[in-house]
Amino acid sequence: MNVRQWAGDLGLGVRFAFTGGREGWTRALLTAVGVGLGVALLLLTTAVPNALAARDRKGDERVDITYAETRMPKANDTLVVANVDTDYRDRTVRGRDLEPEGARAPLPPGVAAFPKPGEMVVSPALKELLDSDSGALLRERLPGRIVGTVAESGLVGPGELTFYRGADDLARSIDGGRVDRIDAFGKQTYPTPERADPVMILLILVVFVVLLMPIAVFIAAAVRFGGERRDRRLAALRLVGSDSRMTRRIAAGEALAGAVLGLLFGAGFFLAGRQLAGELEVRDISVFPGYLNPSPVLALLVAVAVPAAAVLVTLLALRGVVIEPLGVVRSSTPRRRRLWWRLLLPLGGLGLLLPMLGKGRENGDFNEYLVIGGVVLLLFGVTALLPWIVESVVARMGGGGVSWQLAVRRLQLSSGMAARMVNGVAVAVAGAIALQMLFAGVESDYTEDTGQDLTFAQMQVSLPSGVPLAPAAEKLRHTQGVKAVHAFDEGFLSDRAKDPEDGTMMTIGDCASLARIARVSACRDGDVFLVRGAVNDQGVDLDKLGTAGRTLYLDAQGGRPDRKPVPWTVPAGVRPAQAMAGLQPGVDRGGFLLTPKAAAAVHERIAPGLTGETYLDVDMSAKDVQERVRNTAEAIDPLTYPMTWVSTRQTDRFEAVRTGLLVGAACVLALIGASLLVSQLEQLRERRKLLSSLVAFGTRRRTLGLSVLWQTALPIALGLVLAGVVGVGLGAILLKMTATPIRVDWPGVLSMTGIAAGVVLAVTLLSLPPLMRLMRPEGLRTE
Structure with missing residues (x-):
């Protein structure tokens, strides 16, 4: 047997696929659609890393706030930029106030010219x-006149909400945190890289x-569409002289033609999906279509692997079919499927995963090859076991109504086809x-505990230095949905002006507000308290710091080296108070508590060292109450920082992986539905004359x-039961690998099977109209 003979037989099969009449090209088209859907999703999957890298690169190119320890001097090429990010409902709005300090100040990426004060340049989505x-409340917060849009080069995605706003007098607020001076965008101070988390890698x-596994299973099933009709056509080739090996190679050629056509379809589906991806947004993440460029090496691998798999699957499938000149021996009693070799796949997967049980994150990295191999073998075990289970179960069924008997008899004759259809779902x-x-x-x-006590407050608004506290608190109190506001001026006191050894907090507020953060008795305006027992004051000598007449120094730098510490003398008659346990760090504060009258004489002098903090008790059930608070905060000063309190917060990387899973699962779910529909239509087409x-x-x-519903429901039910057993088992093994107690998430299991x-x-219901059309007398016509 030489290569030329193989090529000739394969080529003959390709010709039959496209010139074999309506049956030939219909089968090729169905195969191409099924394979194309899988190829498109594979290409999109290989393009995801490039898309994420492009987003990161765009984000790096516009980095502005550097958190550098030294302040840059004003020059002709410097720009003062302020972080004025905000949230609107469940979306983040990235915002920057800009004040160029010279003719050569750097422009942000994607912005053609600096907006003037009162003007904005916004992203198209914003x-x-x-x-x-729906943006009415946001318009109140961002009333600036729009003078331009941010180009693609300045955005990480088409759905990003971002704006650049002109401002003046920002230099006075430079603090190295939210306001900074820069001479170029894209400069970063990189943190020390953390050790890779083995559990996150797992x-x-x-x-x-x-x-990726369901995609591979669907492609393998798609190349076998129309197998029964194809085999009957091949019997005619035996009649004119071809031997069995040549016939199988011709069949492989037909499958190869459908697979290659599927690659073209897949490329078209991918391009359409890439354009559609630009319109989608998942958890504030969107990508431009140009970002979704698959890796050339991976794309080449897909282009080679899919046709090769089509040929291999066809040759393996035809081993159990005897094609003779007078027909196809498939309808006789088939040989029972053997179980022993099907069990080897999941057992092999277990063998690869067992050495890593109990490693957790403390005992080194997980072997990625063993992880991939073990999970692949376990999931492939589903595809191997499901045909045996379906065959064994339906062989023992009988009786019932006519529709049930028709379905069971069909499954008894071709249980393999039914199992192949649901393998990907399982x-x-x-x-x-x-x-x-x-x-x-x-x-x-x-998931980390934020320590924020939601019974104390639900929102917090931090005021920038220099903004008077009392008027701001009054505006917040009059905001719709706000029930109470607790307002404080805060600063940090040190025992020395330079190189301090000890220090504590200074907090100024009215008696009602002070009573929320410490246990004070008989408070009157004019009192000064020294709080003991606060978590933040552990190891601090409060007796020494609280000596009457002692001079302490209020840190007034706020990130600005030109400001000097402000002296403050401890007054006589300081009264004791006790820390209130159970409040979040920063709220459970100690040190000196001053009422407004006690601070009035020195307030003007110490004001540069104070920052205002307001804690809001709000009615979270009121519609858009958070947006109204943010609007009020913006009206007070653009540099105010409103925050919504939460009891727990998940790490960004864990959230990113979960978001990626949601996006991928949505795509796989769409593939499942589309492929099942194509497979169902193909089976109905083959049974047209019988129907x-x-x-x-x-x-x-x-x-x-x-009967069609029962034929689909029985294998699906068996497949979901098997999937539940294998899924729970694999989940338990993965949990043991991460040294986590095994707990079955039954709501999650039921939700997955329910979906x-x-x-x-839904696929079955969509296939009913074609079924009704096929059940016509015209279906008996033959050519």
Whole structure:
């Protein structure tokens, strides 16, 4: 057997695929659609890393606040920039106030000219939001006149909400935190890289395997569309003289043609999906279509692997089919499927994963090859076990109504085809259940307690230095939905003007507000208290600091080296107070508490060292109460910093991985639905004459419709049960690998199986109209 003979037979199969009449090209088209959907998703998957890298690169190019320890002097090429980010409902709005200090001040990426005070340059998405009815409250917060839009070079995604606003007199507020002076965008102070988290790497590896496995299964199933009709056509080739090996190679050529056409379809679907991706946004993440460029090496691998897999799958499938000149021996009693070799796949997967049990994050990294190999073998075990389970179960079924008997008999004759149709669903559900368990198990490791007591306040508004506290607090009190405001002026006192050894807090507020942060008795305006027992004052000699007549120094720098510490003398008659335990760090403060009258004489002198903090008790059930508070804060001063308190917060990287999983799962779910629909239509097409014959003999259409539903529901039910068992088992192993207690997330398991069942039900309902059209007498016509 030489290469020329192989090429000739494959080429003959390719010709049959496109010149074999309506049956040939219909099968090729169905195969191409099925393969194309899988290829498109593979290409999108290989493009995701490049898209994320492009987003990061765009973000790095516009970095402005550097948090550098030294302040840059004013020059002809410097720009003062202020971070004025805000939130609007559940979205983040990136904002910067700009004040150029010379003719050569650097322009932000994507901005053609500096906006003047009262003007804004906004992103297209933000302009659309501001122009819409839903952006009414945001328009109140950003009333500047829009004079331009930020170009793509200055955005990380098409859905990003960002603006640049002209400002003046920003230099006085430079603090190295939210306001800074720069001479170029993109300069960064890189933190020391952290040690890679083994559990996070494990999460990422499993996410990729679980998302890619169903795609591979669907592609393998798609190349076998129309197998029965193809085999009957091949019998004619045996009649004219081809041997069995040549016939199989011709069949492989037909599959190769469909796979290559599927690559072209996949490229088209990918380009369409890439354009659609520019319109989608998941958790504030969007990408420009140009970012989604698959890696050339991975794209080449897909282009080679898919046709090769099509040929291999076809040759393997035809090993159990005897194609003779007078027909295809497929309808006789088939040999029972063997179980022993099917169990080897999951057992092999367990063998690869077992050495890593109990490693956690303290005992080194997980071997990525063993992780990938073990998870792949376990999930492939689903595809190997499901045909055996379906065959074993339906072989013992019988009786029932006509629709049930029709469905069971069909499954008994071709259980393999039914199992292939649901294999991808079972693999996806098994992987999703395992991931759900893993995420739920390790979630607490990536969730930190903020310490914020929501019974004390639900929002906080920090005022910049120099903004009077009392008027600001009054405006916040009159905001719709705000029930109470507790306002404080705060500063830090040191025992020395230079190189201090000890220090504590100074807090100024009325008696009602002070009573919220410490236990004070018989408070009157004019009193001064010294709080003992505060967490922040552990190790501080308060007796020494609280000596009457002692001079302490209020830190007035606020990030500005030109400001000197302000002296403050401890007055006589300081009264004791006790710290109030249970409040968040920063609220449970100690040190000196002053009432407004006690601070009035020195307030003007110490004001540069004080910052205002307001804690708001708000009615969170009131509509848009947070937006109204933010609008009030913006009206007080653009540099105010409103925050919504939360009891817990998850790390950014964990959130990013979970977001990636949601995006990938949505794409795989769409593929599941589309591929199942194509597979269902292909099976109905092959059974057109049989359906028409049954209708001609008087079978009710309703009965046939129910039989199609049962044929889909039985394998799906068995597949979901198997997926649940394998998914829970894999999830338990992954949890043991991360040294996390095993806990089955039953709501997650039920939700995953419910979603899969819903997709299958939707596909079945969509296939009913074509089924009704196929059940016509015209279906008996032959050519």
